[in-house]
Amino acid sequence: MARCSKCKTEAESLYWLDSMRSSLCQSCLIEHYEKKVKRTIIKYRMLSDVKNLGVAVSGGKDSMALVRSLLNIFPSLNFTVIHLNLGIPEYSDACQALVQKFCQENSIECITYDLKKVEGYSIGDFATSKLGRRICGICGVVKRYLINKVALENGLDAVATGHNLDDTVELLFNQYMSGALGDLVRNKPVLPSTHPKIVKKIKPLVEVTEQENLYYVLSTHTGYVDRECPLVKGSRMLKRKKLLLRIEEEIPNFKYLLFKSHVKRFLPILEKHFEAPAIRECERCGMPSMNSVCSYCKLVSKLRLSSPVSFSSH
Amino acid sequence: MARCSKCKTEAESLYWLDSMRSSLCQSCLIEHYEKKVKRTIIKYRMLSDVKNLGVAVSGGKDSMALVRSLLNIFPSLNFTVIHLNLGIPEYSDACQALVQKFCQENSIECITYDLKKVEGYSIGDFATSKLGRRICGICGVVKRYLINKVALENGLDAVATGHNLDDTVELLFNQYMSGALGDLVRNKPVLPSTHPKIVKKIKPLVEVTEQENLYYVLSTHTGYVDRECPLVKGSRMLKRKKLLLRIEEEIPNFKYLLFKSHVKRFLPILEKHFEAPAIRECERCGMPSMNSVCSYCKLVSKLRLSSPVSFSSH
Numbered sequence: 001m002a003r004c005s006k007c008k009t010e011a012e013s014l015y016w017l018d019s020m021r022s023s024l025c026q027s028c029l030i031e032h033y034e035k036k037v038k039r040t041i042i043k044y045r046m047l048s049d050v051k052n053l054g055v056a057v058s059g060g061k062d063s064m065a066l067v068r069s070l071l072n073i074f075p076s077l078n079f080t081v082i083h084l085n086l087g088i089p090e091y092s093d094a095c096q097a098l099v100q101k102f103c104q105e106n107s108i109e110c111i112t113y114d115l116k117k118v119e120g121y122s123i124g125d126f127a128t129s130k131l132g133r134r135i136c137g138i139c140g141v142v143k144r145y146l147i148n149k150v151a152l153e154n155g156l157d158a159v160a161t162g163h164n165l166d167d168t169v170e171l172l173f174n175q176y177m178s179g180a181l182g183d184l185v186r187n188k189p190v191l192p193s194t195h196p197k198i199v200k201k202i203k204p205l206v207e208v209t210e211q212e213n214l215y216y217v218l219s220t221h222t223g224y225v226d227r228e229c230p231l232v233k234g235s236r237m238l239k240r241k242k243l244l245l246r247i248e249e250e251i252p253n254f255k256y257l258l259f260k261s262h263v264k265r266f267l268p269i270l271e272k273h274f275e276a277p278a279i280r281e282c283e284r285c286g287m288p289s290m291n292s293v294c295s296y297c298k299l300v301s302k303l304r305l306s307s308p309v310s311f312s313s314h
Numbered sequence: 315m316a317r318c319s320k321c322k323t324e325a326e327s328l329y330w331l332d333s334m335r336s337s338l339c340q341s342c343l344i345e346h347y348e349k350k351v352k353r354t355i356i357k358y359r360m361l362s363d364v365k366n367l368g369v370a371v372s373g374g375k376d377s378m379a380l381v382r383s384l385l386n387i388f389p390s391l392n393f394t395v396i397h398l399n400l401g402i403p404e405y406s407d408a409c410q411a412l413v414q415k416f417c418q419e420n421s422i423e424c425i426t427y428d429l430k431k432v433e434g435y436s437i438g439d440f441a442t443s444k445l446g447r448r449i450c451g452i453c454g455v456v457k458r459y460l461i462n463k464v465a466l467e468n469g470l471d472a473v474a475t476g477h478n479l480d481d482t483v484e485l486l487f488n489q490y491m492s493g494a495l496g497d498l499v500r501n502k503p504v505l506p507s508t509h510p511k512i513v514k515k516i517k518p519l520v521e522v523t524e525q526e527n528l529y530y531v532l533s534t535h536t537g538y539v540d541r542e543c544p545l546v547k548g549s550r551m552l553k554r555k556k557l558l559l560r561i562e563e564e565i566p567n568f569k570y571l572l573f574k575s576h577v578k579r580f581l582p583i584l585e586k587h588f589e590a591p592a593i594r595e596c597e598r599c600g601m602p603s604m605n606s607v608c609s610y611c612k613l614v615s616k617l618r619l620s621s622p623v624s625f626s627s628h
Contacts, residue, residue, distance in 0.1 A: 176490055177571050179579030243564045250557045257491050265493030269587050 004028050015215045019208075021252065026219045030072075033216045037069045037204050044189040046160070046202040053079040054111075054156035054199075056147050057102075059095035062162035064102070064224040065213040066205055070160070071106060072220075082150050082159065084143060085114040087122020088231060095225050102223060113150050115142070121303060127231050130306040131299070135231050138299055145296035149287060151199040158200040166210045168203070169255040170240050172262055185274045188267060195279045195288045209255065318342050329529045333522075335566065340533045344386075347530045351383045351518050358503040360474070360516040367393040368425075368470035368513075370461050371416075373409035376476035378416070378538040379527040380519055384474070385420060386534075396464050396473065398457060399428040401436020402545060409539050416537060427464050429456070435617060441545050444620040445613070449545050452613055459610035463601060465513040472514040480524045482517075483569040484554050486576055499588045502581060509593045509602045523569065 001010040005022035014023035017032075024032060041047055055070065057063040070077060083099045085092050096112060103110035116122040123142065127135050151159045168187065175184045191201040205213065217224050248254045281287065282294035289295075315324040319336035328337035331346075338346060355361055369384065371377040384391060397413045399406050410426060417424035430436040437456065441449045465473045482501065489498045505515040519527065531538050562568045595601065596608035603609075 177565070177568065177575055179575030181579055181583075239564065243561065246560060247557065250553065251491070254491065261491055261493030265495055269495075269583060273583050273586075 006032070015219065017215070018211055018248065019253070019256065029215055029219050033065075033208065033212055034069055034073050036208055036212075038073050040189070040207045041073075041202075041204050044202070046190055046204060047074075047077075047158075050158040050200070050202075052154075052156045052158075053077065054082050054147075054151045054154070054159040055079050056143075056159055056161045057081045057083055057099050058162070059083070059098045059225045060162070061217050061224045061226070062164050062205060062210070062213045064222050065208075065216045066160060066162040067102070067108070068220050068222045069216065070204070071108075079108070079160075080154065080156060081108050081110040082147060082154075082156075083110060083112045084146055084150075085112060085116070086139065086142070087114075087116040087124050088127070088229060089124050091225075091227070091230055092122075092124075098223055098225055111150060111154060113146060115146070119300075121300070123231070126299075126303055129303055131302060139231070141295050141299055145287065145294070148197075148199050152197055156199060157193075158202055160202050160204055162205055162213075163203045164205045164210050164213055165207055165255050165259060166241060166244065168206055169258050170244060172258055173240070173244065181270060182274060182277075184262070184266070185270050188263065194276050197281070197286075197288045198279070207256070207259070320346070329533065331529070332525055332562065333567065333570065343529055343533050347379075347522065347526055348383055348387050350522055350526075352387050354503070354521045355387075355516075355518050358516070360504055360518060361391075361472075364472040364514070364516075366468075366470045366472075367391065368396050368461075368465045368468070368473040369393050370457075370473055370475045371395045371397050371413050372476070373397070373412045373539045374476070375531050375538045375540070376478050376519060376524070376527045378536050379522075379530045380474060380476040381416070381422070382531065382534050382536045384518070385422075393422070393474075394468065394470060395422050395424040396461060396468075396470075397424060397426045398460055398464075399426060399430070400453065400456070401428075401430040401438050402441075402543060403438050405539075405541070405544055406436075406438075412537055412539055425464060425468060427460060429460070433614075435614075437545070440613075440617055443617055445616060453545070455609050455613055459601065459608070462511075462513050466511055470513060471507075472516055474516050474518055476519055476527075477517045478519045478524050478527055479521055479569050479573060480555060480558065482520055483572050484558060486572055487554070487558065490572075490576075495584060496588060496591075498576070498580065499584050502577065508590050511595070511600075511602045512593070521570070521573070 001012060002014050002023060003010055004014060004025035005020075006024055006028040009025060011025040014025055015029045016023050017029075020032075047053070055063075055067050057067050067081060070079065081099065081103050083096060085096045096114075100110055100112065102108075123135070123139050126132065126138050126142075131138060147159055147161070171187055172184070174180070175187060189203050189206045193200045208216075216222075244255065251257070277290050279288045279290060280292070282289040282297055283292050284297040285294065287294055287296070315326060316328050316337060317324055318328060318339035319334075320338055320342040323339060325339040328339055329343045330337050331343075334346075361367070369377075369381050371381050381395060384393065395413065395417050397410060399410045410428075414424055414426065416422075437449070437453050440446065440452050440456075445452060461473055461475070485501055486498070488494070489501060503517050503520045507514045522530075530536075558569065565571070591604050593602045593604060594606070596603040596611055597606050598611040599608060601608055601610070
């Protein structure tokens, strides 16, 4: 039997953490993870002035780790889960069932928004349309839009999402490489509300890795949908994640180094140079937008044009 | 026989260029290379106001490609070669012989500075001292200092060096990762003179890759020292270069993208935030320094303390 690097007790199985280059037993893993998430929340003052918190939960390991750790770290925190049923065949219904069961068992209020039922189309429809090649990007736009809308309509004043360090650094890598300064300014742990219709977003898991999330749900026996979304296969996103793992093999802690350098060194300078872009209201849906029609409404019209799906009036 | 991607003539052997993802025959390769270098020199106005150009030539493929391309692109340009004999056993003397022969054959004035003869010690002495583990960094400080000093003493008003895209991006990668903003500001194609004792530095090869330099010296039958410096073996620099090659396999043109993003997007912003640091004169040697004693003089005193080499008075 091996020994835990932290408490030194013998354990039958240990979790090897790339980020720490050491092995932890179950209880040290949980302690380590919750300490880290708590530190992130405090460091970036994520919950200051938040009265009604929403937590976006898809049912995957990241968002399940998020909701479980919030329950454990802040037992008296009151929050509402937001779950989007995206209508991805052989996937979304299983996600919804898992999230609703978890919420019921833990007495958490859960708002489920069923895209197909409310809007008349689903991410599955996008995937089979001509737009299908960019499906991950499209799904991102749809989720961002709907999470904000649902939070706003339910009087929530912040939404926590499960973005992890790997997600964040994958974006940073592309944004630094392409000089996407405007996107870099928005890639940060807390996105404050900059318009009455934009709800503040916080990323409590921004400093933990995908691996840490996986180990945390496993060690806390938290259920999660352990299949990848069937639409993500072979996408560029996955390739990029593999590349980052290869870089991290060569440069230990690369992901955290790049993240820290971004937040501490570059962000303060970039923020001085980029005024918040003027936000108006989309002429179709009235939600905040940087153009006359918002990205969400543009996508939906493209879908209408490119596929024979019947839409509910909206 | 294969065909050249550009002129379509059949050739027995072609050069496969990673940067272009195509194969060129000898004459198209030369044309491609010289066009690219010329464009870089013009784009960054490297030779504007330069009356007496120095060209730092070590004898390796990069600097030999530099001096050969300058001869070919600007046949009437008058320049002086600066060669440092760094006193690396079984290496430096071969470099000096090659550079001097090339200069003689091409009627180029050549200033050779023999470190051991003039200063009483060599890079070889550093390598065998306690400081030996950081030898590549030390050699960099010594070369930068001496190239500037020799240029200044010989009335040259700019020095061209053979830094290529791989060198540059390797540094950029580390500097972005560690948030070394001050170093990023100095990582650029032209370093202007910011003090009467600092000679302007230009990098005409900053947009060509190591591979392009190699193919150019081969296709122009330019001699070069085709061994790596014996001291560089196993250093972190080589590992980092391999990592960059792996990234480039995954993201075509990664090196150029990062370079362009740096120069076009980040540099203008970073330069506004970093005033040129106050430059004074080193209290020991009188050369420009950011501290009371310059990095070069600090290194030399450390060497005196750590090894029994006899120094010439200096």
